[in-house]
Amino acid sequence: MFSKIAKPFVHLTERYLPDPFVLVLLLTLLVFAAAMLFQQQTPLAVLRYWGDGFWGLLSFAMQMMLVLVTGFLLATTPLVQRALDALAARVQTPGTAIVLVTLVALVASWLNWGFGLVVGAFFAKALARRVAVDYRLLLASAYSGFVIWHGGLAGSVPLTIATEGHFSEALIGVIPTSQTIFSGFNLTLTLLLVLLIPLLNRLMLPNKDEAILVDPAKLAEPAQAAPVPERPAERLEHSRWLGWLFGGLGLGYLLLYFSDGGGLNLNSVNLLFLFAAILLHQSPRNLLNSLQQAISGSAGILLQFPFYAGMMAVMVQSGMAQSVSQWFVGFASSETLPLWSFLSAGLVNIFVPSGGGQWAVQAPVMLPAALELGADIERVAMAVAWGDAWTNLIQPFWALPVLAIAGLKAKDIMGFCLLQLLLTGLVIAAVLTWY
Template sequence: MLRALSRPAVVLMDRYLPDPFIFVLLLTIVAAAAAMLFEGAGPIAVVQMWGDGFWGLLSFSMQMLLILVTGYILASSPPVKKFLALLAGLAGSPGSAIVLVSVVSLIASWVNWGFGLVVGALFARELARQIRVDYRLLIAAAYSGFVIWHGGLAGSIPLTIATPGHFTEAQIGVIGTGETIFASFNLIIVAILFVVIPLVNWLMVPREDESVYVTAEQLGDDEREAFVPTRPAEHLENSRLLMWVVGLAGLVFLAHYFFVRGAGLNLNIVNFLFLMLGIVLHGTARNLLDALQEAVKGGAGIVIQFPFYAGIMAIMTQSGLAQSMSEWFVSISSAATLPFWTFISAGIVNLFVPSGGGQWAVQAPVMLPAAEALGADIARVAMAVAWGDAWTNLLQPFWALPMLGIAGLKAKDIMGFCLIHLVITGVIIGTLLVVL
């Protein structure tokens, strides 16, 4: 049944889902029109909001580009390539390959979302080298595991409200991760998704005549010619000592950061970790620079599209549109149903404000007073925002860009499969937020 349902979904997305750049342009127009129609903002005011906020994600854009680049550098190092190849060897059939990449992506995304995006894509590429399996579904399966990230160790909303000094501390205090990430209702949601997502991906494996395959040649030859230095400068490029001194110094810093200072993961630390490990494992600057040249090819979408999303976020927040949407959902809620409607509203807002931290800044001032007034569980409402933010990433190509860049695919190639996951995971998460 799922295979039959996925077929028209794939055709629909292939025919009508535009390139992510066109998607962000359309979202910009929709957000601007909605701000003028529903919030009474003037055209000039909307343009000013958009322009003033256009570069608001510049730092984040660079972090995302580095997630792709440093992750590719690490995963293309000889030891990691051998490990991925060994792990991929466990798959003996198309179905087992789909299940394996789903599980690996789920685990990696639960640990850290950036790590999950890169590892999932690179592992899928390695599987495609060894198993004849539909490449679109393989990458979609890798991306589907990303839906779990905001219920995991790097969830930005639960980590924010667990940090002393957060912007809503005066209202709700500090809520530890035992009430959010490690709460029984959240762990049950995570556990069920760990079963359902690989199963759904397995059931969507297309028939032989409907599958789209890639060859090792299409994926590119990762083997590099041996570099023979002939000039003094080239000897430095081929020096292992130079790379190991710098790389090991970085690893010493990380050991102190984690074990002495007791600090946790964030985007900058993940990028630093990937880069330092890549420096050590590649061994020479020449090898690392060759990997870098391959890595940056997939980053064009991030560079050009993220500023437009920053502009959309500015329109949504400064015009009051995001707040009005949240308030409407609150108006139809009770203490029991508030987590469900919060989840739905967060999913809609996420299409326009695809940033967990940014979305919490928009919705917290509305959802928290509503939770207090209705007597709802504040920690559960916060996690409902988190899950809603993660849920519609299955439809929003913003977060798929790093993975698509590595895989060499377009959003329309995978979103048909992701649409099936959007429906199934939406029912599961929305129901369990209320029932558990």
């Protein structure tokens, strides 16, 4: 049944969904028109907002790129790659492949969203080399694990409000991750999605005669002969002691940091993944080779992030983002505010696909409303986080690294992602409202 339901969505996106860069251009025009029509902004004012904000997220973009790059570096270490290949070698049926790639992507995304995106894509390729399975659904399943990232260890909203000096500290103080990421409702929600998403993906598996397969030979990783270092500089680049030394130094610092009471935040997570990757890649040359792949896979994000920054500036400066949030808040109660925060965040995320950037837009509206209504601050903050993660399923911006690794286009997987969006939306809304 789910396979038949997914079919028209797949055909629709394959025919009409443009490239993600074209999509951001169309969304920009839509935001321009909405700012002028609903916020009574002049064309020159909107143009000024857009141009002034084009580079407004550079520092945050750098932080987010480090999350992706460090996740990629860790995912391409020999240890992780051998583990993925060994796990893939045990899979014999398409259904098992779909369920397993979803579970791996979910767990990895909870640890770190960049790690999850890359591990899921590499594992999908490893499975497709061994099992005849619909390659589109396999990659969509790998990407579906991304939906839990904002409730995990690298979630930018919970880590931001857990960091001293964050912009809302005067209003809500510093909220530790024990009350957000590791809270009962968040762990329950995460567990439900870990159980239900693999099941949904398995039910969407097409029949053999409808499956789109891929030639395993096209997915084979090119064999690279290990170079023989000749010059002293080359021997230094390939020396393992440098990787072990600095990987160990970095991880040693993190032990001191956590023993001194330091908490999880974007910087500590990036440091953890970076130094673990340095240690496991062993030599500087191996790390730098992996870095080249990571930068190549993130090229689309680097190009599109400024356009989304400009779009976000228009939404913020024109008052449109606040109007959207206030519209949802206007008919909320203390019990329903988390639900409306989640839905509004899901809508805003289509135009501002940046968890930290979106929090900067919505926090000034949601937090005062939560305080006024007596709502649970932690739940409202996590509702915004989950809303941001939820509609990433149909926002192809963050799928770019997965697609680059797999060699597919956004239109190939987004039809399946629409059904994933419906199921996860119902589950998240239910837990935020009634748990």
